[in-house]
Amino acid sequence: MEEKGTVLRTENLKAYYSFRAFGIDRNIKALDDVTFKIYEKEIFGIAGESGCGKSTLIKVLYGLIKSPLRHIGGDVVYKINGEEKSIFSFDKEALRRLRWNFMSYIPQGSMNILNPTIRIRKQFLDIIKAHRDVVNVDEAEDIAVEHIKSLGLPLEVLKSYPHQLSGGMRQRVTIALATVLKPRVIFGDEPTTALDVVVQRGVIQLLKDIQKELNNTVIMVTHDMAVHAELTDRIGIMYAGKMVEVAPTSEIFKAPLHPYTQYLINSLPKIGDKSEKTSVPGSPPSLSNPPSGCRFHPRCPYAEQICKEKEPSFEELKPGHFVACFIAKRGVENA
Amino acid sequence: MIERKRENPVKAFFVILRDMIKYNKGFAFGFFFIMLALCLTFLSFFSPYNPKSWNVVPKDLPPSLKHLLGTNSVGQDVFWLLTFAIGNSFLLGSVTAIIASTVGTIVGLVAGYKGGIADRILMSLNDTFIVLPSLPILIFLAFSLRENLNVVTMGMILSVFSWPWGGRQIRAMVLSLREREFTYTADSSGMNTFKIVFKEHFPFIIPWVMANFINTILWSIGMEVTLAVFGLSSLETPTIGTMIYWSTQYQALFRGIWWWVLTPVVLAVLLFVSLFFVSSGITEFLDPRTRLQRIKARG
């Protein structure tokens, strides 16, 4: 396997939500000891169910830590122009400069980024002027027009207000806006989730095009495994605040090692396949009081005594295939 | 079968009160000040002087042990006058708030649930009252009715101008609650409209009604002060407003009788701040979202 450059890695990352209401304290361990790497020039997918910590993870990666979310420990290290830097070493101003230029964020609802009262053109110019040393408007406009054209979007959108566009077009404009400064890392937080399937396909196509053109890294969070299958190169599966498996997309779908991933893949319905699918037994655990040992053990059909007592470490069991599971580890070693 | 956990409502009320005083400083301040004000009102029953008679004590005495807040230029004891003023202002505010909240809530509920013609008629009426310029009309009314005004009639007049705000907001809440899915679930569970309104929707509406009630008291007391400063109130009845009116009539501030002016002014400010804190404390505590947070935090 060729040696790839790492653009981002986390080390034992921990982030909790703390609530304090009328004298009752509660910690939600949304991220607990998460360690993984993301390579340059890949589309990395993060999958998991609601409340597994995937949205929290990209918030922390993007440096968006606001109360009640607190950084408890561990590190997020970016490689910026060949230099390794921790995201926690940046102050507010440095983070502001990093955003849009080096990394950008596509939210689920486009209205979180687009200002409804300002024309799209002005929003592009504002972003360009705020983050690049561009003095005159023409230069900024050139960048915007160039970018819109290269993405194959109609230039008329620049003259419109956000509400004049359809939902799908709005989402594509949001993506265009997020990528106008050619960032090295793009985060997508369920960017296709609220869209209709036909529009969703267009947005996925656009994301693929952008990644190919900018030759950068896309980190895609969605619960929809079919979108991952369509788009990503590698996938990280999260469960109850932990990263349980990271592997190339085809391996996740064809030879998943973690029992949770196995359930997830096997329960996907497919058109043309009427065979009976089963769900994972039980319910997801509470993150304020997670189970001991492996957090999946109460629902795992293979669970043994050790799973209840010890936390499995996250190890590379096959080249490029990381899993946190005692049973899977033994299986691979015996094979 | 597991027995249903039933909390003693009286005990629950005190637990809530304790929690709010403990964790919400603003509410604690407001609550204690209003309690103090109510105690003062209670004291007025033991007043040695009739608040309506003049020249019962020596004039213009500064505060002393004998006259805690001094005496004024018409020969009244300011402290004992104050006890009556607070009571009357509270009475006025409560009369306004009780009438306005009741009418507003009923109008809002009927308009929201009945819909159609009833809704349109009630809301036109409601909007008519909202756009009426209240201050000029109140001045006119107070001017023409001055002879017959007392605290209760004043409160009734003020309520005419404060009910429509509540009405409109309750209607809006009802309309959105009616479209919530749990309303449909309740309907499919065979619950009748009466049950849905009182068991499903009231927990969302009550906090707002309570906050509105306190805000109306606040508004009403403030309005009376405004009218009284113009001399358009029942001037022989001691209220916070009329106290300010008489003190300015006798130019108390210029003549250095600061205790006469300052007493009602400071009281008014403290009362407004307290009522505001209590109302926002209640809203925050009863707000379904924070309530949910609390239930979650306990669980």
Place this chain on the structure above:
Amino acid sequence: MPENKLVEVKDLSKVFIIGGRFFGSKLVAVNKANLSMDAGKPEIFTLAGESGSGKTTLARMILGIIEPTSGHIYYKGKDITKLKNKKQKSWFKREVQPIFQNPFEAFNPLKRVETYLFETAMNFGIAKNKSEAAQVVDEALRAVGLSLSEVYQRYPHELSGGQVQRTCIARALITKPSLLIADEPVSMVDASLRMSILNFFHKLKTDYGVSIIYITHDLATAYYVSDRIAIMYRGYIVELGPIEKVLTNPLHPYTQLLLESIPKPDPDRRWNKRIKLADIEVKEYMALGCKFANRCQYAMDKCYKEEPFDVEVDERKVKCFLYSDEKASVGSKI
């Protein structure tokens, strides 16, 4: 009306007026929909379509929550818009029960979940007293794989999405309905729990004889669980037929586009064609003729002028002019 139909929907339309009584514009959410389900032959019928297709409006009309603008809905031979007295309405509510999309919205967040189950048992006269009700409720919960002690005294947020959704289903089952109307019942439920609910629907149909109208935008789950499907587009049912036929050999160009656009959970079968999205949205609601004509690659002149009618082809009804003349040689056409 024939008594052998469980539900019969005839030329059902719903027009919403948006923005003011006098100057508002009309939105035809459902346009002359026709469908029927046989009594005595339980089935799962899917209403599928994208957002704004009118599937939820149609379902809510069948449920009696929304009043139709025109057309008729017959349930077991009775026109449900003309149910008069309390007794008839109560009978209909017992017979047809809803399941909603967001399990956390379906129950009042400030109330304990079991209240609704007890209400249902008591209000419809299924149980005479509390202890009888507890038995009925427990039985219903056990049918969905829960038990009363698991949900007793719990608030909705204290349970997982899957548990709350199963409680919703249990509540709907207490009245022993003949028809369940489930609006996106699994779209808010986690993937790991989704299949258990769909499997339960299947069991309801086969073991309990309950018919289900399953509303969804997710064709893969529709394929997994249902027998027949109606594809809706902009208020019209454009294709209706057996699930196997419609989803593996779609006839209407819109159904074809829809199926083409679903991402498949298989990294080896990625899309190799590119699609072109409409740049500027055309006001399709206003357009004459077929609402899909603007996006249709087979569009003919006729499609822009006339409204297509239902054509019976290959065991299904398709609203498309492509099939109006030559019913026989359809398969080869596309």
